[in-house]
Amino acid sequence: MSTRKYMGIFNKEEAFEKAVQYFSDSHVAIEEIYAPIPVHKAVKNVAGSSGLPVLAYFLGIFSLLAILSFLYYTAAVDWPLNIGGKPSDSFPSFIVVTIVLTILLVTVFSLLAFSVSARLYPGKKAVIMHNRAMDDKFIIVLNSDKVSQAENKLRQLGADEVILYDPKHE
Numbered sequence: 001m002s003t004r005k006y007m008g009i010f011n012k013e014e015a016f017e018k019a020v021q022y023f024s025d026s027h028v029a030i031e032e033i034y035a036p037i038p039v040h041k042a043v044k045n046v047a048g049s050s051g052l053p054v055l056a057y058f059l060g061i062f063s064l065l066a067i068l069s070f071l072y073y074t075a076a077v078d079w080p081l082n083i084g085g086k087p088s089d090s091f092p093s094f095i096v097v098t099i100v101l102t103i104l105l106v107t108v109f110s111l112l113a114f115s116v117s118a119r120l121y122p123g124k125k126a127v128i129m130h131n132r133a134m135d136d137k138f139i140i141v142l143n144s145d146k147v148s149q150a151e152n153k154l155r156q157l158g159a160d161e162v163i164l165y166d167p168k169h170e
Contacts, residue, residue, distance in 0.1 A: 004143075004164060004165065004166045005031060005141050005142065005143055005164075005165045005166075006141070006142045006150040006151055006154060006162060006163070006164060006165070007129060007130060007139055007140070007141050007142075007162065007163045007164075007165050008139065008140040008142070008154035008157070008159035008161075008162055009130060009137050009138070009139050009159060009160055009161040009162070009163065010137065010138040010139070010140070010158060010159055010160060011136075011137065011138075011160050012138075012158065013035075013037070013039065013138060015138075015157065015158030015159070016035070016039065016042065016138035016140070016158075017039060017041055017042055018157060018158065019140055019154065019157040019158065019159065020033065020039075020041075020042040020045050020046065020140060021041075021045060022153075022157055023140070023142070024045040024046065028142065029143070030045075030046045030140055030141070030142060031141045031142060031143050032046075032129070032140075032141040033046055033138075033139065033140055033141070034129065034130070034133040034134060034137075034138070034139040034141075035134075035138050035139075036134055036135060036136055036137070036138070039138070052110060052113065052114060052117075055110065055113055056106055056110045059105065059106045059109050059110065060102055060106045063101070063102045063105040063106055063109075064098060064102050067097070067098050067101045067102060067105075068091075068094060068098055071094045071097065071098065072089060072091075072094070075088050075089060075093075075094075076088040076089035129141060129165065130163070140154070140159075141165075142154075150162075151164075
């Protein structure tokens, strides 16, 4: 199976957005986009919406319940201390610790989930598709096996340059 890719390089954001819209309307899977500024419409067309906020919500609920259960178990069941006749299971004393630990756990696990979904890990080699990809060029990467006449279509949509990228021959 070939891993050749066509890169459409655009100087103008409008042409880039139009090309992304065209390929997404044509149900052509865009492999990747690179832009020097956030282009939210293009990202939404390529990737859709993220499930990370929903995951963070459920992580927050799970963390909250786990932390409160742990605090109650340690303070009232496993090691109750009689301090001035106060009850051991007073939830108001757990609130600050619960909030801080919930925020910490949601942040750490959301970062871990994002890293796994984006395939980011320590020591991963960066793949640089184009030297000016994040400077001032807008780039669309298409898999050449899945797109017929990709080069012509990219030029028609306003690409200033179309490059056939074949990582095997580098």
